[in-house]
Amino acid sequence: MGLLNKIFKKAKTDAVFETTSPNGRLVITFVLSRGEMFYSVAKDGKPVVHNSRLGLNLRDSASLDRGMSVVRAFTKQKDETWEAYWGEEHFIRDNYTETVIYLEEVIKPARLLTLRFRAYDDGVAFRYEVPAQPLMSKMVITDELTEFAFNSNDRSWSINAYQPDRYEYCYLEKPVFELRDSVHTPLTIQTTAGFFVAVHEACLYNYGGMNVKMNNRALQADITPLSDGTRAHVSLPFNTPWRMLIVADSAIELTTSRLMLNLNPAPREDFSWVKPIKFLGIWWAMFVGEWTWAPSDRHGATTEHAKEYIDYCERLGIPGLLIEGWNDAWEGDWLQNGVNNKFMDPTPDFDMDEVCRYAREKGVEIVGHHETVGFIDNYERQIDDAYKYMLEHGVKYIKSGYAGSHMMINDKREYHHSQLGVMHYQYALELAASYGIMLDVHEPIKSTGIERTWPNLLTREGARGQEYEGGALSPSHTCFLPYTRLLAGGMDYTSGLFDVCNPTKRVATTITRQIAYYVTIYSGMQMAADRPRFYEENFPDLFEFIRNVPVSWEKTLPLMGEIGKYYVVARQAWNRSDWYIGGVTDENGRRIVLSFDFLEEGANYKAKLYRDSDDAHYRDNQLGHVVEEIVVRKGDRLEIYMAPGGGFALEVRKM
Ligand code: NOJ
Ligand code: CA
Numbered sequence: 001m002g003l004l005n006k007i008f009k010k011a012k013t014d015a016v017f018e019t020t021s022p023n024g025r026l027v028i029t030f031v032l033s034r035g036e037m038f039y040s041v042a043k044d045g046k047p048v049v050h051n052s053r054l055g056l057n058l059r060d061s062a063s064l065d066r067g068m069s070v071v072r073a074f075t076k077q078k079d080e081t082w083e084a085y086w087g088e089e090h091f092i093r094d095n096y097t098e099t100v101i102y103l104e105e106v107i108k109p110a111r112l113l114t115l116r117f118r119a120y121d122d123g124v125a126f127r128y129e130v131p132a133q134p135l136m137s138k139m140v141i142t143d144e145l146t147e148f149a150f151n152s153n154d155r156s157w158s159i160n161a162y163q164p165d166r167y168e169y170c171y172l173e174k175p176v177f178e179l180r181d182s183v184h185t186p187l188t189i190q191t192t193a194g195f196f197v198a199v200h201e202a203c204l205y206n207y208g209g210m211n212v213k214m215n216n217r218a219l220q221a222d223i224t225p226l227s228d229g230t231r232a233h234v235s236l237p238f239n240t241p242w243r244m245l246i247v248a249d250s251a252i253e254l255t256t257s258r259l260m261l262n263l264n265p266a267p268r269e270d271f272s273w274v275k276p277i278k279f280l281g282i283w284w285a286m287f288v289g290e291w292t293w294a295p296s297d298r299h300g301a302t303t304e305h306a307k308e309y310i311d312y313c314e315r316l317g318i319p320g321l322l323i324e325g326w327n328d329a330w331e332g333d334w335l336q337n338g339v340n341n342k343f344m345d346p347t348p349d350f351d352m353d354e355v356c357r358y359a360r361e362k363g364v365e366i367v368g369h370h371e372t373v374g375f376i377d378n379y380e381r382q383i384d385d386a387y388k389y390m391l392e393h394g395v396k397y398i399k400s401g402y403a404g405s406h407m408m409i410n411d412k413r414e415y416h417h418s419q420l421g422v423m424h425y426q427y428a429l430e431l432a433a434s435y436g437i438m439l440d441v442h443e444p445i446k447s448t449g450i451e452r453t454w455p456n457l458l459t460r461e462g463a464r465g466q467e468y469e470g471g472a473l474s475p476s477h478t479c480f481l482p483y484t485r486l487l488a489g490g491m492d493y494t495s496g497l498f499d500v501c502n503p504t505k506r507v508a509t510t511i512t513r514q515i516a517y518y519v520t521i522y523s524g525m526q527m528a529a530d531r532p533r534f535y536e537e538n539f540p541d542l543f544e545f546i547r548n549v550p551v552s553w554e555k556t557l558p559l560m561g562e563i564g565k566y567y568v569v570a571r572q573a574w575n576r577s578d579w580y581i582g583g584v585t586d587e588n589g590r591r592i593v594l595s596f597d598f599l600e601e602g603a604n605y606k607a608k609l610y611r612d613s614d615d616a617h618y619r620d621n622q623l624g625h626v627v628e629e630i631v632v633r634k635g636d637r638l639e640i641y642m643a644p645g646g647g648f649a650l651e652v653r654k655m
Contacts, residue, residue, distance in 0.1 A: 338373025618645020
């Protein structure tokens with residue numbers, strides 16, 4: 001490890017350490033003041049986070065927050081570029097300055113604590129590391145004292161924590177001082193000095209998820225409690241997750257940060273077997289009441305329907321098919337009865353062997369489905385066999401679900417985002433990795449970037465998705481997501497609903513916006529969520545975009561937008577020269593001017609634009625759309641209209 005910075009010969013209870021980002025603009029300062037620990041963050045010399053407290057409260061011994069002295073400290077620098085297996089960016093630069101500060105209590109028992117600070121150009125991060133030590137081998141953490149002291153009237157966007165539908169809420173704008181109820185991270189803040197900040201965490205293992213809420217003077221970490229009221233039970237050595245802050249000059253710049261992934265370690269094994277995928281589903285037909293999850297004369301997951309959908313996959317060029325409602329889990333009140341869900345027992349009208357044989361013959365991947373309803377005890381008793389059962393049938397993708405307001409773990413009600421919830425998701429993920437299974441987790445634990453280390457976690461839901469269409473979604477929702485939830489990575493939004501005028505589930509978008517989502521909402525598994533007859537028969541012109549759009553990206557260039565109002569992003573296909581650009585707007589129509597500065601000099605590109613018609617509207621003319629072809633070159637500009645609740649998608653291929 002690099003440079004020895006300072007060595008202190010005797011106990012030092014007052015000290016200041018600054019860690020400065022490689023470009024010199026961001027500084028995170030650690031202050032030890034009479035043995036108490038604080039940090040602050042500044043950009044261009046202007047405060048972003050004021051002096052904020054650090055420390056841990058413990059159940060079985062005094063809190064680790066005072067009486068500290070600096071024993072020694074190191075700084076080091078890193079500048080490396082790593083290659084992802086899939087994602088929004090193929091090559092990611094990891095460039096930071098790090099300061100490690102070793103602390104020891106001045107008086108007995110002289111416990112040890114290490115603080116690690118990092119400053120990147122796009123944000124800062126720090127974590128607590130409690131080493132193995134003679135007088136402490138375990139800790140029960142009752143509170144994390146970490147503060148984030150913003151100005152009380154800085155603007156913020158967030159969703160509340162501890163809600164029955166977990167992360168599935170619409171974003172609310174509030175001044176920071178109004179965050180008296182805990183909110184989930186990422187929490188997005190616009191500071192009075194004009195910076196855009198996202199408070200989040202990275203590398204969440206074996207600990208409760210961090211929420212934040214106002215204490216008397218500042219936002220404070222609120223680690224999701226266990227049913228015993230404590231926050232985490234851990235053995236030493238133990239590192240908390242990274243507490244991270246993306247700090248950007250604009251809202252759109254926030255979305256370019258790769259800080260969260262950089263704070264997670266590279267995988268220990270080879271994951272080149274992982275493949276992002278697009279898939280159809282025996283799914284939306286249940287939401288619109290055409291079919292049912294449970295066996296009935298309208299049962300969705302029958303052998304016949306599955307084969308019909310496999311044929312659609314083949315004809316439409318969509319490589320995967322999700323089948324929900326295939327197992328013994330859906331009879332009666334499925335949310336209550338989930339305690340008995342069986343993960344190896346197909347319904348009588350679903351011949352798993354035959355469906356999977358047919359899928360193999362047609363070269364279609366089945367995406368299996370495990371709805372646990374949060375009954376973890378029941379699921380963990382079966383999960384090993386249930387994964388093997390899928391593999392025996394050639395199924396390598398699984399969508400899992402954790403519906404319900406709580407989990408049942410060790411016969412107790414626990415929060416999904418508690419330490420025990422986090423540990424379950426991790427167990428399921430690592431077991432899946434050992435079997436070569438890829439996951440799409442619904443009702444997940446939020447992403448903290450662990451998919452860098454576990455790339456078989458291809459996507460998650462973890463926000464309000466299109467299952468809420470039909471009344472509970474407005475066009476602004478997907479204009480908030482890029483600046484909030486999606487800062488934490490991919491989301492299975494279940495895009496591609498073409499039956500937008502359906503009277504049972506009316507979709508609050510234009511039809512064009514549904515294809516824009518494949519670019520504006522990144523996901524390592526992208527669903528084409530509607531019934532395939534709407535793709536093949538009704539709108540083959542728009543479906544062409546879904547067939548062509550990649551699921552993984554060489555580069556991502558967010559172009560313009562404002563939180564909750566609009567968002568436009570260009571992405572280059574993984575290992576290819578073609579580009580896909582998507583835009584979405586809120587309830588207001590909007591004209592934007594796209595500059596093709598990102599194209600290669602001297603080349604001609606054929607561009608296919610899918611846009612709202614001039615009279616389209618998400619309320620009364622959802623289907624109005626235009627598809628047109630043009631030729632573009634680097635430096636060209638193109639004016640594009642997005643209707644109220646609409647959007648556009650553009651495919652740009654080198655000629
Ligand atoms: C909620 C999931 O988000 C949805 O996709 C799934 O169909 C239902 N649970 C049933 O498992
Ligand atoms: Ca859900």
